[in-house]
Amino acid sequence: MVSEAEERRQRSLLALGLVVLMAADLVLAASDHWSVFFAGVALWGVHMGITQGLLATMVADTAPADLRGTACGFFSLVSGIAMLFASVVAGLLWDRLGAAATFQAGAGFCVIALIGLAWRAVARPPRG
Known part of the structure; x- marks a missing residue:
């Protein structure tokens, strides 16, 4: 199990990556x-x-020890599906609105992800 301090550090690094x-x-x-x-x-x-x-x-820290390989595989599957969907959306945006709109939409999705990350940190009950 990961300590609360480690979870905060991971969330901070994830937020930095999104920024x-x-x-x-x-x-x-x-x-x-x-x-x-x-x-x-x-x-x-x-x-x-x-x-x-x-x-x-984060995936390895969250999964039970006996399911870490399965969790990593499932994460890769979901990531691949999400990247396929994102690529289709990006291609449509690029085709219809141009490159700048595609990257602006990407920045907008980063803002949404940051809001979700902050909301989850606030909504999560303290451990104890």
């Missing part, structure tokens, strides 16, 4: 110049560095 992803999306939406593009890609890479290992750790 960095939102910044990457906004940078990529701002301009089509190559230097801006590379700045956005660099921020996206920082986001991936913050969140990918963290998400795997």
